[in-house]
Amino acid sequence: MKKIIIVSLFLLLMPTVVLAEDVQIAASIEGEELLVFVDDKQVNFPDQEPFIDENNRTMIPVRFPTEAFGAEVDWVQEEQKVVTKNQDREVKMWIDNNIMEVNGEEQEMDTTPIIKNDRTVVPTRFIAEALGVDVDYERVSYIAEDDSEIVSDNIGIVFNFTEDQLESEIEQLKEDIMTKVKDNLPEIEVPEDPADAHPALDDYNLDYEVDKKYIDELGHEDTTLHEPNELQGLSAYMFYDGWTEEGRQDAARILNRRLQDMDKVNEIMDYVENEGMPQTFERFETDSYTIRIASDLLYIYEK
Structure with a gap:
């Protein structure tokens, strides 16, 4: 560093x-x-x-x-x-x-x-x-x-x-x-395509700063990012509008920063678009993360 x-x-x-x-x-x-x-x-x-x-x-x-x-x-x-x-x-x-x-x-x-x-x-x-x-x-x-x-x-x-x-x-x-x-400091370039999202840094606070930059630059007006909680293993936590394409893109970018697997991200976002309901959570598992997602809330827990 x-x-x-x-x-x-x-x-x-x-x-x-x-x-x-x-x-x-x-x-x-x-x-x-x-x-x-x-x-x-x-x-x-x-x-x-x-x-x-x-x-x-x-x-x-x-x-x-x-x-x-x-x-x-x-x-x-x-x-x-x-x-x-x-x-x-x-x-x-x-x-x-x-x-x-x-x-x-x-x-x-x-x-x-x-x-x-x-x-x-x-x-x-x-x-x-x-x-x-x-x-x-x-x-x-x-x-x-x-x-x-x-x-x-x-x-x-x-x-x-x-x-x-x-x-x-x-x-x-x-x-x-x-x-x-x-x-005069260098800045990161925020990609529009979730597939190009930067990999997570394995540092909760710095990843939160990167996530904030993603939301600040490209986020839907109803997307709100909350601070992570390392003690609980909560890597990311956000409110978003899963009934809009912009809201789902916000969630997909934050997801793929952790998962680096667009097939899994697309599976999760297809569920949100077609079946998701507010405050009704579906659980998805990967080798490193547990994702709890509804049409308005996203929790990403590190295992």
Whole structure:
């Protein structure tokens, strides 16, 4: 599962950033993506991307974001030391050393700066907080499509604030960035033909999100999807109008996401069309699922 981490440093605009309206997200399924923002601006990294280290810390090349918010960065080769300064703080870090100094006082980190691809890479939270930046974090899950298969991804959003702002202003900034990021995320293409429905992900919550997208984009006005219940093995639960072609298509898409067997789906929907009655359930069995269906309700239980 790929994770995209977004680090947002609420700071001053410098030449290494681009407008958030032009937010760039590499939507490939391979690897791990990290996005860094300064205020509502995205920082570009020309030769070494941020990453998550073995201690689960977000690591960034120190020069680009620190220079972007007006701090000076110096490298002392003989000491393998990086020094960052702003108006009232001086931060010293050493390669492969978990001790840093802030205005001469030692502080311990739970990871260490390193050299990677000839860049000095430091832990985001420690350098940001040492320079007086407040840090906040959000995570967003989303779904994407890769070779007609659905995969799930996460975006971790780390917000860092340096300016005195009202709480409402901070929340609005966060919301604006998250909205712009979401607007640039890849989307799945919902197929009209139930035979082309994406296979289930074996994750109740993510499958529910996919099902919702199916209903939101193609669903009949009377179709209502309800949340699954993993404890009961209830994979899908929906109200639909089985007396309309559109309603039966909604049910067929949700069914075939689980069954991946259109012969069985057609058997079930033929029953609904020709014999189904409201609140009168018929039971169908497959190797993996039990289906209870009436002309207005569908329950899909995982065995």
